[in-house]
Amino acid sequence: MATAQLATFKIPPVSNEPMLSYAPGSPERAGLQAALAEMQSQLPFEVPCIINGQEVRTNNIQKQPMPHDHARHLCTFHEGSPELVEKAIAGALQAKDAWETMPWNDRAAIFLKAADLASGKYRYKLMAATMLGQGKNTWQAEIDAAAELADFFRFGVSYVEELYAQQPPKNAPGCWNRTEYRPLEGFVLAVSPFNFTAIGGNLPGSPALVGNVVVWKPAPAATYSNYLVFKILAEAGVPPGVIQFIPGGAEIVQAAIQSPNFASLHFTGSTNVFKSLWKDISSNLDKYKVYPRIVGETGGKNWHVIHKSAEVRNAVLQSVRGAFEYQGQKCSALSRLYVSRSVWENGFKTQYLEEIAKIKVGPCLDWNNYMGPVIGRRAYDNITGFIKKAKEEGGEVLIGGSGDDSKGFFIQPTVILTKDPRSTTMVGEIFGPVVTAYVFEDSDYEKTLELIDKTSIYGLTGAIFASERQALLTATNRLRNAAGNIYYNEKCTGAVVGQQPFGGARGSGTNDKAGSISIFYRFVSARSIKENFVGLEDFHYPSNLV
Numbered sequence: 381m382a383t384a385q386l387a388t389f390k391i392p393p394v395s396n397e398p399m400l401s402y403a404p405g406s407p408e409r410a411g412l413q414a415a416l417a418e419m420q421s422q423l424p425f426e427v428p429c430i431i432n433g434q435e436v437r438t439n440n441i442q443k444q445p446m447p448h449d450h451a452r453h454l455c456t457f458h459e460g461s462p463e464l465v466e467k468a469i470a471g472a473l474q475a476k477d478a479w480e481t482m483p484w485n486d487r488a489a490i491f492l493k494a495a496d497l498a499s500g501k502y503r504y505k506l507m508a509a510t511m512l513g514q515g516k517n518t519w520q521a522e523i524d525a526a527a528e529l530a531d532f533f534r535f536g537v538s539y540v541e542e543l544y545a546q547q548p549p550k551n552a553p554g555c556w557n558r559t560e561y562r563p564l565e566g567f568v569l570a571v572s573p574f575n576f577t578a579i580g581g582n583l584p585g586s587p588a589l590v591g592n593v594v595v596w597k598p599a600p601a602a603t604y605s606n607y608l609v610f611k612i613l614a615e616a617g618v619p620p621g622v623i624q625f626i627p628g629g630a631e632i633v634q635a636a637i638q639s640p641n642f643a644s645l646h647f648t649g650s651t652n653v654f655k656s657l658w659k660d661i662s663s664n665l666d667k668y669k670v671y672p673r674i675v676g677e678t679g680g681k682n683w684h685v686i687h688k689s690a691e692v693r694n695a696v697l698q699s700v701r702g703a704f705e706y707q708g709q710k711c712s713a714l715s716r717l718y719v720s721r722s723v724w725e726n727g728f729k730t731q732y733l734e735e736i737a738k739i740k741v742g743p744c745l746d747w748n749n750y751m752g753p754v755i756g757r758r759a760y761d762n763i764t765g766f767i768k769k770a771k772e773e774g775g776e777v778l779i780g781g782s783g784d785d786s787k788g789f790f791i792q793p794t795v796i797l798t799k800d801p802r803s804t805t806m807v808g809e810i811f812g813p814v815v816t817a818y819v820f821e822d823s824d825y826e827k828t829l830e831l832i833d834k835t836s837i838y839g840l841t842g843a844i845f846a847s848e849r850q851a852l853l854t855a856t857n858r859l860r861n862a863a864g865n866i867y868y869n870e871k872c873t874g875a876v877v878g879q880q881p882f883g884g885a886r887g888s889g890t891n892d893k894a895g896s897i898s899i900f901y902r903f904v905s906a907r908s909i910k911e912n913f914v915g916l917e918d919f920h921y922p923s924n925l926v
């Protein structure tokens with residue numbers, strides 16, 4: 381039966397999911413502990429592909445090891461194949477018509493329900509999967525898997541309501557002009573990274589919210605938590621086929637971008653992978669029915685600049701959190717630190733090293749540990765390789781510099797002091813707990829801003845620490861293109877949906893700003909509708925008359 385919409389519904393007001401404290405003795409700590417114990421008693425889990433709502437076992441089995449204990453794995457998963465991708469695309473296209481014609485309010489209700497499931501019924505389970513599988517501690521899991529995921533879904537609904545309300549401001553007499561926001565013709569390919577469970581949910585979620593069908597390939601190292609997100613969306617009511625879940629690697633992506641129905645890539649991950657996918661997509665352009673929308677948020681080489689007027693204690697503590705939370709595996713993590721000599725010598729250096737020495741590194745299941753493991757073997761070797769290279773280039777390791785990969789992939793928080801502001805670890809993305817510090821003369825502030833601007837290809841996040849307003853202003857102007865998210869006297873990580881729309885430019889991505897209305901424009905293709913109420917009586921215009 382056809383559906384009717386007999387009222388203009390209003391979305392309930394949304395606000396950020398409150399973050400729980402997990403303090404000793406709190407009910408949330410008990411809840412999370414129980415979920416962790418239960419999950420550990422049941423692992424390894426088995427994750428199938430999900431095509432048209434059906435579990436598909438390909439028997440090409442891969443494992444998701446636990447980074448704190450790499451001999452054990454959280455799940456095995458059935459890796460998809462090019463044939464399965466083809467089947468998934470066909471199924472998604474079949475599901476498309478019913479999904480895109482579903483009244484908006486019903487699509488919205490599904491995502492609001494998914495948010496409540498993520499922040500309620502499944503909160504601790506999602507967190508436990510993120511802690512065991514991706515090596516987050518409790519707080520990092522809370523801000524990601526519980527809060528940010530729910531925020532993406534709830535604020536997404538609110539932004540789409542706002543988008544749909546954008547209508548032409550003028551109507552000529554006897555006419556009504558309307559704009560409708562069509563989903564893209566074809567399917568969206570979502571390719572998500574390991575480091576945020578919430579991003580896993582948002583990459584397929586945002587395009588689906590505006591009526592698209594999506595083929596979603598999660599990162600192998602986040603398979604289990606992402607599978608739970610998929611199950612939550614299904615339980616909330618996303619119909620079979622609307623989001624197809626296909627774990628695996630590059631082969632899945634390559635198969636999907638060969639399809640003539642490929643309409644968009646929604647990617648988050650490293651810059652090199654994104655660039656190579658862009659090139660592959662371009663070379664397939666003649667195959668496609670539409671010009672694909674390419675959306676990608678990628679790497680960073682994020683900076684703090686500490687002006688001589690900075691409040692030292694705050695700059696120190698923010699620089700600890702910015703660099704070492706989640707082992708520096710946030711795209712936004714602090715990686716290059718520029719400190720005015722007077723600040724460095726009058727407390728910053730001593731306090732920074734003292735505070736870092738307090739960081740405990742170990743399995744995140746131990747509540748004391750502030751830092752856990754890095755994600756895997758490749759990351760461990762890459763990060764320790766960067767440290768080695770910095771030493772070879774004359775960098776002085778002020779603290780850390782070592783790792784232990786015997787049981788889990790643990791690397792100590794590391795600070796390297798360099799005299800060469802263009803040394804390797806000042807330039808390339810490390811994606812680990814390594815900060816390189818460069819001390820500049822107080823009188824060279826503006827020169828240093830120039831240096832920050834020109835040193836790396838990235839433009840993701842940065843922070844300015846100063847109590848003099850002019851120092852903030854000068855840096856803001858000089859570094860206009862050096863960061864898509866900039867902070868004053870606050871660390872360069874921790875953007876919140878609805879508060880700091882997130883994304884960078886230059887080599888850091890297309891800057892479509894996840895967590896804002898902007899991202900939704902990328903997944904719709906507007907259609908203008910003009911309706912005429914008054915019939916013509918003559919085809920001539922008055923200017924034709926004599």
Ligand SMILES: NC(=O)c1ccc[n+]([C@@H]2O[C@H](COP(=O)([O-])OP(=O)(O)OC[C@H]3O[C@@H](n4cnc5c(N)ncnc54)[C@H](O)[C@@H]3O)[C@@H](O)[C@H]2O)c1
Pocket residue numbers: 571572573574575576579597598599600628629630631633634648649650651653654657677678679680710711712809811840882883884888889
């Ligand atoms: N800017 C942002 O918003 C943001 C957010 C999170 C992470 N990141 C970036 O993501 C990176 C870390 O995540 P990651 O290690 O999962 O990144 P990655 O590039 O290795 O993987 C991202 C996704 O791409 C897939 N992939 C990898 N190689 C591929 C290939 N050759 N062809 C097709 N697909 C391929 C992966 O399986 C995964 O699903 C860092 O560079 C980080 O800065 C950026």
Ligand SMILES: N[C@@H](CCC=O)C(=O)O
Pocket residue numbers: 575576709710711712872873874875876882
């Ligand atoms: N939005 C997160 C970063 C996500 C990337 O890994 C932050 O702002 O720290």
